[in-house]
Amino acid sequence: MPLVLPLLLAVLLFCLGVYGVLARRNAITMLMSFELMLNAVNLNLVAFDAWRLDGLATGQTLAVFVITLAAAEIGLGLAIVLLLFRGHGHVDADAARDLVEQDGGIPAADGAGTAAGRTAVEKGAAS
Amino acid sequence: MTTALFSIAGAVAIAAAVLVVTSRRIVHAALWLVVALGAVAGCFGALHAEFVALVQILVYVGAIVVLVLFALMLTKAPTNPLPALTTRRSPFAAIVAGVLALLLGTGVVIAFGNEKIEPVPAGSATDVGTAVFRIWVLPFEVLSVLLLAALIGAIVLSQRKLSERSDRLSSSGKED
Known part of the structure; x- marks a missing residue:
């Protein structure tokens, strides 16, 4: 398999995430776009791991770490969004x-x- | 064979991701996120990272999307189509994302255009487990502390009292 295939897929996913963060108004959809961007990073890590095969599974380990970080990020982010909702009655990122x-x-x-x-x-x- | 599998999963991921960022129904966007993340897990499987694929399904689809759906429920997200879900700036956002895709894609093709991923032996959780607990022990422990800190932070944030600010903020919320 050519290495560019997963890398280009990761580029497309990342840019879709960038578009979502910039264009979406609802804070929760922005968080969903963050998840897409983190997935693109994971895809890069796994692809380079399969390419290099360093025997230490560095890329896969780092991908698992990034998934853990994404869980922490979404927990904290949704807590902030809920606080915004309790204070303002909306989750519109443009109006906050x-x-x-x-x-x-x-x-x-x-x-x-x-x-x-x-x-x-x-x-x-x-x- | 793996290339074909990867291409199919990648196409599904791209299509679902497009729907995630463009769907006018916010709950549908969250459900398309499940499809996108599952397809990315399929890509991991095609790259022989079965453990990462399983963790992806467990953590993302099992936990994160459920959390997002709970948040949508708690913020009383409407289920009907919302044209206002996307800002007026979306053409500019599309331009920024397109230019970024062009730059990154060109860079990737120039840098790695001729490289090939050799057929790798089937991945196993043993390799990743050995690596985590032999070489990456310190980052692993730091990560567990970070998770704890993030969850305590989330609890503190969600239990914060808004009494003295709520009247003012709700009045300013009504203006909008």
Whole structure:
């Protein structure tokens, strides 16, 4: 089997994940796209392991470690998403602007500022 | 033979991944994720990494997707199609992803275009187990501590009190 076959598959999966993270609005679908990207990395690791055959199963071990890390990441990420949902009533990543920076680089002091912060950002983008 | 198997599994993975990132029904996207991850597990099997394939099915399909579905349930995700699931920026996102795919693909083909994966002996859990507990013991232990820390962090986050902030945040949530 040519080595480029799994590598190109990994490239495609990774870029689909990048598209999902950039284009999706719901925070949970963004987390799903992260999983696609981590799977692409795993595919690379396993493919290079089958290519090199170093006898230590380095790539496969690292792939298992990455799967474990993905489990930790999704647990923590979903906890944050649920916290966002409890606080705001939505999981829209575009509308969660509590940490937005104002013009002077000072974070929004109070959350009356969702609207104020948004206008500030748009002003900053226009200038 | 393995090439054919790998190609089939890879095509299924790509198709399912496209549906994951484009489906307008969020629960369908989560279920297509099962297909995509299962197909990637098939790719691992075709590359003779049977242990990784089994761990992939156990952890990803068995745990992570179930967790995602629980989160969808807890956040009251609607099951009808949502056109607003994708932002207005999606053409730009597609351009970024396409350019990235082009760059990475060219790099991969230039670097490894002539390499071949020799037919490898069937993988076994023995090799991976020996490697984990003989050579990679320290990363393994660090990883277990990291998992513990992540889970404690998740518990702390989910038990946090929102009392003094909730009224303000819910009012700002209503604006949107």
